Amino acid sequence: MLVEREPYSLNAAEKQPLLLAELNELTKHHQQDCSPYRQLVAAQWPDFVAAEQTEQLPYLAVRLFKQLKLQSVPDADVFKVLYSSGTTGTPSRIVLDSATAAMQSKILVKIMQHWLGKARLPMLIIDHPGVIKDRSHFSARGAGIQGLSFMGRNHCYALNDDMSINFEALDQFCQQFGDGPVFVFGFTFMVWQFFIQELQKQNKTIVLPQALLLHSGGWKKLQDQAVDNTTFKQQVLAQTAISKVHNFYGMVEQVGAIFVECEQGHLHCPSYADVLVRTPGSWQTAAVGEEGVLQLLSTLPRSYPGHSLLSEDRAVLLGEDNCPCGRLGKYFHILGRLPQAEARGCSDTFSSGTTP
Ligand SMILES: [Zn+2]
Structure with a gap:
């Protein structure tokens, strides 16, 4: 099983046959246990039996999770439902049973430990504490922070509920832990807008030279402000002395x-x-270096x-x-979002033949 392997340890010759076998098995499983999925595959890939290469595997437009009830477990086994915020109103609905949820956490930890080391580090969260409090309206941001917070200890939220910087908490954290390795996490836009730019505006710096900053979330809002990855990293270094930014x-x-x-x-x-x-x-499939739409394969989703x-x-x-860098596996760049009309177009292709 791939989940037992280290995150970046397999070359293509080792990985591809294992990946293909697991994904073929998952395709069969979902065809059996999720009837909308079975109908979608039958409509788009009527002759499909099994793939000989990952390129031949059926794929769903991600938007379908907004439109259809796609789950491969009975309602009684549903452990948690994740909702994506999304920009188009209707959120995606992702159904997890306890086994899938546990596997997701296990793998997230495994990947994070590769970058952070095995010890739990003091953790600075570039957000406000309210983001994880309201469990009934758990946002993707809240879920992300919740999911990663158990990778750290001595959690400190750098922002107040009104998004201003909580300098008292921040200074105390830096004083206590600034000399050692520290884990800093936030969503890209939050880190930029409410932390880095704010520090700069107020002409303040903090010093966390051994910290590692992980940030996630779209670049769209930053690109609108003409901020690219290089600018982001330079500015983070200038205001916080953090050089490891991922x-x-x-x-x-x-x-x-x-x-x-x-x-x-x-x-x-x-x-x-x-x-x-x-x-x-x-x-x-496009060649290396050719722009296109990203298809994602994962061996983890069993309940949907x-x-x-x-x-x-x-x-x-x-x-x-x-x-x-020496890590094995494919590597890529994200270039941005598809225009909405085009995105709708690829999803419409897959909607025929299904009863929502
Ligand atoms: Zn690399």
Whole structure:
């Protein structure tokens, strides 16, 4: 099983046959236990029996999780339902049973430990404490922070509920832990807008030279402000002395198997997940270096058919097994969101033949 392997330890020759076998098995499982999924596959891939390469696996447009009840477990086994915030109103609905939820946490920890080490570090959260309090309206942000908080200890929230910086708490945290390794986490836009820019405005700096900053979430709002990854990192270094800054990409539809950016600025596939890039229109897989739509494969989703999904993100595959950082597996860049009309187009392709 891939879940037993280290995150970046398998080359293509080792990984692809294992990945293919697990994904074929998952496809069969979801066909059996999720009737809308069975209908979708039958409509789009009428001759499908099993894939000989991951490229041949059926895939669902991620938007379908907003439109259909896609679950492969009986209601009685539902342990938790995740909702994505999304920009279009209707949230995605992701159904977890306890086994899938446990596997997601286990894998998230495994990937995080690769970057953070095994010891729990003092953790600075660039958000306000209220974000995890209201459990009935648990946002994707709250869930993300909750999911990662058990990777750290002595949690400190850097912001007040009104998004201003809580300097008292921040200064105390830096005084107490600033000399050692520290885990800093926040959503990309929150880190930029309410922390880094605010420190700069107020002409303040903090000193966390051994910290590692992990941040996640779209670049869209930052791109609108003409802030790219390099600018982001330079500004973080200037205001906080943090030089280890890693973005990560993941979506609520595939929690656990996240894609973390290495020192080269490349997003890496862990052993449990993979990516393909497809050319819009023909939907053939694109070559390395060619822009297209990102398809995500993950061996974790068992309680819902989310093991092979066409995202609404544009991406480019950069290579496989040969990143200068030394980690094995495919690595890629995210280029941004698909325009809404195009995103709707790819989802409509898959809606025929189903009864919502
Ligand atoms: Zn790398």
